[in-house]
Amino acid sequence: MPPATHAPILSPGGFTPTDERPLRAKSRQLEHRADIQPHRHDWAQLVFSVSGAVRVNTEASTYIVPPQRAVWIPQGLVHAVTAIEHCDLRTVYLHGSLLTGATWQTGRVLEVSPLLRELLLALxxxxxxxxxxxxxxxxRRRSIEQLVILELQRARPLALGVALPADARLRRLCEAMLREPGRHAGLEDWALEAGYSPRTLSRLFREQLSTSFAQWRSQLLLAHALTLAARGRPMSVIASELGYASASAFTAMVTRTVGMPPSRFFESA
Structure with a gap:
């Protein structure tokens, strides 16, 4: 991910927000593993997944977005988008005057209510x-746009962001874990692949990300599990794809991490 000063400023042509049209929407289909390279905008952006899952990367975090969720990208934030599977996206570009305040200056995942979903599709x-x-x-268009802003102000933020390190070598390892979270089960195997000792890798996670390897990986697995649950995958399949020997072992991890069993967590999230 290039620094903000080097990432290109992209303009979506006829979809650029203006004083007269401060909110613009664009429909986009992304094939599996399609990439939109790092870039930034002079306006804020909402990436909404109608179907399929996407990953939005910034310099500091990655957001794994299952269907019916959206990522808020503030003005000027360098970001890239990768399709985890075939995606039907709605990208909404918003003039800086529409949503102001400190809460809109950081990227995050937002819950998309049934009303907000229909409004986004109607744009x-x-x-x-x-x-x-x-x-x-x-x-009619102006009324829909006003309702979109009101619903965004009510949207609940979701803890689906995963922090990324500044250290280039550790970041490459984290990116590999993001691409294939179930390839290795524990710290030792991931450390061996990256050429670290387990002790060194554990120390780097605490120094770079202020968390343990196990806690970081659990957050990553929860985000991936949500995308699989959104497709209606059974618990046993989710556990297997994420590298767990059994559904009970996966259930134990989720319960330990978020304080509730997967069925309740998936429903609430």
């Missing part, structure tokens, strides 16, 4: 039409 996703729309259509 026009084409550049300005020619000729201009009828007055009634224009009023």
């Amino acid at each position: 026009p996703t084409l550049p300005d039409p020619e000729p201009a729309p009828a007055a009634a259509e224009e009023r």
Whole structure:
């Protein structure tokens, strides 16, 4: 991920927010493992997954987004997007005047309520039409946009972000774990792959990320588990794909990490 001063500023052409049209929406299909390279915008952005899961990377964190969730990306934040599977995305670009305050200056995952989902799907996703729309259509569009802002202000943030280190070598290891979380089960195997001693790797996680390897990996596995649960995968399949020998072992990890069994956690999250 390049620093903010080197990442290109991208303009989505006919979808750029303006004073007259401060909120613009774009529909986009991403194939499995498709990448949108690191970039930034002069406006805020909401990435909403209608179907399929995406991963949004910033310099400090990665956000794994299952369907019916959205990532808030503040103005100027360098980010990249990777499709974990085929995705139907809605990207909403927002003028800086629409949502202000400290809470909107950091990236995070937001819950998308049923009402917000329908409003996002109702937003026009084409550049300005020619000729201009009828007055009634224009009023409808403005009303939908106002409701989108109101629902975003009520949206509950979700703890689906995973911190990423500044150290380049450790970051490569974390990226490998993000791509294939179930490839190795424990600290020793991941340390061997990266050429660290287990003691050194454990120390780096505490120094770079202020957490233990086990705690960081548990947060990563929870985020991946949510994407699998959103596809209706049985608990046994989720456990197997994430490298657990049994569903009971996976259930124990979730319960230990979030204080509730997976069924309750998936429903609440």
